[in-house]
Amino acid sequence: MKDKTDILIIGGGVTGCFAARELSRYDLDITLVEKEPSLCTGTTKANTALIHAGFNADPDKLKGRLNMRGNQLYHERIQHELDVPIEWLGALVVAKEEEKLPKLEELLEKGQENGVPDLEIVKGDDIYDLEPHLADDAIAALHAPTAGIVNPFELTVALANNAAMNGADVYLEAGVEDIEDKGETKLVKTAKGDIEADIVINAAGLYADKIANMVGIDKFEITPRRGEYYLYDKQADIDVQTTVFPVPTKITKGIVVTPTDEGNVLIGPNAEVIESVENKSTTREGLDEVLNGAQKTIPELSKRNVIREFAGLRPAITETGDFLIEASDEVPGFINVAGIQSPGLASAPAIAEKVVGIVEEEIGGLKEDPDFDPNYEGPPKFRHMSHEEQAKLVEEDENYGQIICRCESVTKGEILEAIREPVGARTVNDIKRRVRPGSGRCQGGFCEPKVVNILSEELGIPENEVVLESEESKLLRERTKEPLLNEEEVSDNE
Amino acid sequence: MNKQEYELVVVGGGPAGLAAAQEAYDQGVRDILILERDFELGGILQQCIHNGFGLHYFGEELTGPEYAQQFMENVRERGVDIKLDTMVLEVTPEKDVYAINSDDGMLYIDAEAVILAMGCRERTREAIDIPGTRPAGVYSAGTAQRYVNMEQWIPGEKVVILGSGDIGLIMARRMHLEGAEVEAVLEIMPFSGGLVRNIVQCLDDFDIPLRMQQTVTEIHGKDRLEAVTVAEVDENMQPIPGTEYKIECDTLLLSVGLIPENELSKDAGVKMHDVTGGPIVNEGRETNIEGIFACGNVLHVHDLVDWVTEESLVAGKTAANYLQGGIDKREQEIEVNPGENVGYIVPQKITNDVEDRKLVDLYMRCKKPMEHVTINLYSGDKKLLDKNERRVEPGEMITFPVPEQMISDDMDSLKVDIVKEGE
Numbered sequence A: 001m002k003d004k005t006d007i008l009i010i011g012g013g014v015t016g017c018f019a020a021r022e023l024s025r026y027d028l029d030i031t032l033v034e035k036e037p038s039l040c041t042g043t044t045k046a047n048t049a050l051i052h053a054g055f056n057a058d059p060d061k062l063k064g065r066l067n068m069r070g071n072q073l074y075h076e077r078i079q080h081e082l083d084v085p086i087e088w089l090g091a092l093v094v095a096k097e098e099e100k101l102p103k104l105e106e107l108l109e110k111g112q113e114n115g116v117p118d119l120e121i122v123k124g125d126d127i128y129d130l131e132p133h134l135a136d137d138a139i140a141a142l143h144a145p146t147a148g149i150v151n152p153f154e155l156t157v158a159l160a161n162n163a164a165m166n167g168a169d170v171y172l173e174a175g176v177e178d179i180e181d182k183g184e185t186k187l188v189k190t191a192k193g194d195i196e197a198d199i200v201i202n203a204a205g206l207y208a209d210k211i212a213n214m215v216g217i218d219k220f221e222i223t224p225r226r227g228e229y230y231l232y233d234k235q236a237d238i239d240v241q242t243t244v245f246p247v248p249t250k251i252t253k254g255i256v257v258t259p260t261d262e263g264n265v266l267i268g269p270n271a272e273v274i275e276s277v278e279n280k281s282t283t284r285e286g287l288d289e290v291l292n293g294a295q296k297t298i299p300e301l302s303k304r305n306v307i308r309e310f311a312g313l314r315p316a317i318t319e320t321g322d323f324l325i326e327a328s329d330e331v332p333g334f335i336n337v338a339g340i341q342s343p344g345l346a347s348a349p350a351i352a353e354k355v356v357g358i359v360e361e362e363i364g365g366l367k368e369d370p371d372f373d374p375n376y377e378g379p380p381k382f383r384h385m386s387h388e389e390q391a392k393l394v395e396e397d398e399n400y401g402q403i404i405c406r407c408e409s410v411t412k413g414e415i416l417e418a419i420r421e422p423v424g425a426r427t428v429n430d431i432k433r434r435v436r437p438g439s440g441r442c443q444g445g446f447c448e449p450k451v452v453n454i455l456s457e458e459l460g461i462p463e464n465e466v467v468l469e470s471e472e473s474k475l476l477r478e479r480t481k482e483p484l485l486n487e488e489e490v491s492d493n494e
Numbered sequence B: 001m002n003k004q005e006y007e008l009v010v011v012g013g014g015p016a017g018l019a020a021a022q023e024a025y026d027q028g029v030r031d032i033l034i035l036e037r038d039f040e041l042g043g044i045l046q047q048c049i050h051n052g053f054g055l056h057y058f059g060e061e062l063t064g065p066e067y068a069q070q071f072m073e074n075v076r077e078r079g080v081d082i083k084l085d086t087m088v089l090e091v092t093p094e095k096d097v098y099a100i101n102s103d104d105g106m107l108y109i110d111a112e113a114v115i116l117a118m119g120c121r122e123r124t125r126e127a128i129d130i131p132g133t134r135p136a137g138v139y140s141a142g143t144a145q146r147y148v149n150m151e152q153w154i155p156g157e158k159v160v161i162l163g164s165g166d167i168g169l170i171m172a173r174r175m176h177l178e179g180a181e182v183e184a185v186l187e188i189m190p191f192s193g194g195l196v197r198n199i200v201q202c203l204d205d206f207d208i209p210l211r212m213q214q215t216v217t218e219i220h221g222k223d224r225l226e227a228v229t230v231a232e233v234d235e236n237m238q239p240i241p242g243t244e245y246k247i248e249c250d251t252l253l254l255s256v257g258l259i260p261e262n263e264l265s266k267d268a269g270v271k272m273h274d275v276t277g278g279p280i281v282n283e284g285r286e287t288n289i290e291g292i293f294a295c296g297n298v299l300h301v302h303d304l305v306d307w308v309t310e311e312s313l314v315a316g317k318t319a320a321n322y323l324q325g326g327i328d329k330r331e332q333e334i335e336v337n338p339g340e341n342v343g344y345i346v347p348q349k350i351t352n353d354v355e356d357r358k359l360v361d362l363y364m365r366c367k368k369p370m371e372h373v374t375i376n377l378y379s380g381d382k383k384l385l386d387k388n389e390r391r392v393e394p395g396e397m398i399t400f401p402v403p404e405q406m407i408s409d410d411m412d413s414l415k416v417d418i419v420k421e422g423e
């Protein structure tokens, strides 16, 4: 690991990676450190993946303003620059009772105040034209056509790779253990070595308060709020066209039903304050709450065809309920980007824009790097190609002729590409997030041994060193006793 | 694109595909291609290195690979074309087959008939909805079997197995022999879904406890599995509060059922059966799409490979008849319906008029175990045939041969029920 940098970003979630990418536009030396063996293992890996339109966000709060701006930036720039799935499906907030109508009106007004375009309240058959399988007792719905969905994994990976292409350094398994404030610079001690930085950006998500504590800042505390989900098989034949919300109450935004960018249906999240920032466990009660809630808007949902359940933690600052994005006045050169709960993903481009502004102020001006290239292209997607395109791909590279994951039709070529990118994949789950083997209905039962094999070969490590996610999550223990003996013989040998 | 033509394309080179190809050849079809995605033929048998295959068909006990070997040699001797490492991506209702491999690139095969023999896949943790964390160490039993028997890696040291189906039982013994501690095999039902002989040979012989009416209700551990919470269940298979206990373990193997793998079939427009999860077929194993046949685990999950072979010979023969000028149809189609204590019957209908046929085999599963039963075959209210069995179990497929001469032109449906002897 290098020992000096201009700007050190802590955290490889969407916030940190977006900041790295936006800062790599300038003539600066950028370094990002992430404690896990892969990007995108924190809050960014488990959320609803919505680019909210911005009608629900409080205009008086930072998150309200940044949501709207973030959505705009996704439309204007990000979707064109990065090869990342973004779809503008629109959102519906569905009212089933008369007494909920004033709340819809209120959301409409708030949205208009935030500058959300094309909002309208639809009634009667118009609702069902937008969402045919909605519960039959809907009376009105707020329609927000500028709401979208994004693939958060591909987005984060694209940002990190694009930053790396433009000169940023990304270190994985480089958890920050301590920070020494040396006045002009900060000496950051990581699991991979020490590095001295002029500016430190704290984008450590659920751990942002602990990082801040390292330099003596204790003005905020992160409280994890868990949300659980069910994800359905693509082939489940659940017809959902838009992102469907119930009318929010004071307590909760309610359970969302939404398609994902790959055509699965996702339902969730509930909201539960919990103690530990490590507790991403799903629960019987939580999952039942999610399904019951989702059935209120899309009654045909059941447990049938569920292929995955998971939970994510919102890193909330409870006192303010808002993002905290500022240069610390106690510790010069230390920038907190904390409390990035929902709509953190939708706001991410705007958060990065704001961070660039703060850095500019701290440094006193930024010089653009003339060589900056905003474009990034990820591995090809065999599954989305016509047979003619597939034929061409395998002609160019025979690795695209080997299907590794049957459920999602992922080829060896795509997996190799994911491993060989500038910020390459190192874990089974990282490969799953980037190119999807194991994301389908058999959940890796078929392809996991093959992915383990490829990782072992490409990384030059034995298969029992290959991990699922964290450093400690090894999949295999040791070699069998007598390879390929049949069992009778083995027992005779004992 | 690499375009080819074949009379018969067989998708999947497991025991089903092999037997079907062999029989089609023996009936005179010469232009046959088997497409197999693995690096070798033999299907799931290649990882079943235990004994217990072939008692019915060969009259001796073979290991899985030995059983497969016989059929692999047969198709090779006959000069059937085989493409390995080749994944079939699509079969269209017109019987165009798209497949891909590294050598040929994309293959586009114009086939006159197709036999679907893709086997099945395992149900997952999610399919049975176990909450908790998502650490390393939770595997389906078949995946673990592949790791141990094919890749020669042991996945863990302290093992709990959920589900007492055959794969679960066999993996309990396998892990034990590899030096792992098998803490328990848990079964949610009051009876095991596995073969009786496997319970004896895989668990009893090694003192591995089998705990009935218990299931895993939560998974613990951040990085690697650390423990599972287990609870007793009531008659509706719901966990009984207060009965929970924890078992420390680093590995959970799930043997919670197999699902016929029919994505290709569905895309081809083949109609599926709700209970079997496989295509609806007639007695020749032909689907609703003329010229598309199905056999083996893709059609319904078999416990014994011997029946897979029998069934696939039928499919291969009918496919040959189809290619050689068509199949005569009966005037009236006969539905085959499950009655009391019968889960399903394959075939679901009898539609063909086959000259020299002596028997039509019905394959079925009972819903619950019963002792001293009579299996009755009815046409309307009229009883045609019965046979007595000492014991029936959902885990063991029942075969019921119906003599051809009993099937008459005026029938429109058959029904089978399983009742206590003497009732």
Ligand SMILES: Cc1cc2nc3c(=O)[nH]c(=O)nc-3n(C[C@H](O)[C@H](O)[C@H](O)COP(=O)(O)OP(=O)(O)OC[C@H]3O[C@@H](n4cnc5c(N)ncnc54)[C@H](O)[C@@H]3O)c2cc1C
Pocket (backbone or CB within 6 Å): A010, A011, A012, A013, A014, A015, A016, A033, A034, A035, A036, A039, A040, A041, A042, A043, A044, A045, A046, A047, A048, A049, A050, A051, A052, A174, A175, A176, A177, A203, A204, A205, A206, A207, A211, A225, A226, A227, A228, A269, A312, A313, A314, A315, A340, A341, A342, A343, A344, A345, A346, A347
């Ligand atoms: C249930 C739920 C639903 C949501 N739905 C939406 C939605 O639909 N739309 C939306 O806009 N937003 C949504 N959000 C919010 C959004 O997911 C987050 O705002 C966003 O992902 C936060 O990203 P981040 O990069 O700040 O945090 P993270 O993704 O958590 O990244 C922080 C990173 O820092 C690393 N790190 C921690 N400590 C250290 C250390 N010491 N050294 C080095 N690295 C460290 C972590 O490993 C992690 O990778 C949702 C959140 C949840 C929980």
Ligand SMILES: Cc1cc2nc3c(=O)[nH]c(=O)nc-3n(C[C@H](O)[C@H](O)[C@H](O)COP(=O)(O)OP(=O)(O)OC[C@H]3O[C@@H](n4cnc5c(N)ncnc54)[C@H](O)[C@@H]3O)c2cc1C
Pocket (backbone or CB within 6 Å): B011, B012, B013, B014, B015, B016, B017, B035, B036, B037, B038, B041, B042, B043, B044, B045, B048, B051, B052, B053, B054, B086, B087, B088, B089, B117, B118, B119, B120, B142, B145, B166, B167, B170, B264, B295, B296, B297, B298, B301, B302, B303, B304, B305, B306, B308
């Ligand atoms: C773990 C286990 C233990 C068993 N133990 C016993 C036992 O003790 N005794 C016994 O008699 N029976 C046993 N059986 C049952 C028996 O082995 C199976 O029923 C039999 O193997 C099924 O044969 P099949 O050809 O239908 O399926 P498979 O053997 O699964 O073959 C299907 C083939 O199709 C290929 N395929 C699938 N999709 C595609 C595609 N798109 N393109 C190309 N190829 C494809 C697969 O790679 C596979 O090779 C056991 C089964 C299992 C799973």
